[in-house]
Amino acid sequence: MATMNVSLPDEMRSYVESQVATGYFANASDFVRHLIRMDSEEGRGRLRELIAEGDRGGISDLTFDEIIAQARESKKSRAA
Known part of the structure; x- marks a missing residue:
């Protein structure tokens, strides 16, 4: 199994420790x-x-290029 080190703020470390302390x-x-x-x-x-x-949505009347353009526009608006 691979090993990975992760840095956590004190508050998160305490939370992890509290979860382990539950015994679960x-x-x-x-x-x-x-x-x-x-x-x-x-x-x-x-x-x-x-x-x-x-x-459930059925078949679209849009072309493949129109669908890709909409997806790119949606991605841009979410990133803004």
Whole structure:
């Protein structure tokens, strides 16, 4: 298993330690692995929602280039 060092502010370190102290997690690494799994599952769940939304939406009248242009514009507006 690979090793990774992570720097945390004192408040976050205390939180991690408190989670380990509950006994649910064996150590800080176990807690971080849990968080990563949860984040990954949430991302997959969101992707499933978006796919289902697309399936319900039917066929678009837009061309591929128009769809790409809309996606780029949406990305720009979110970044602003």
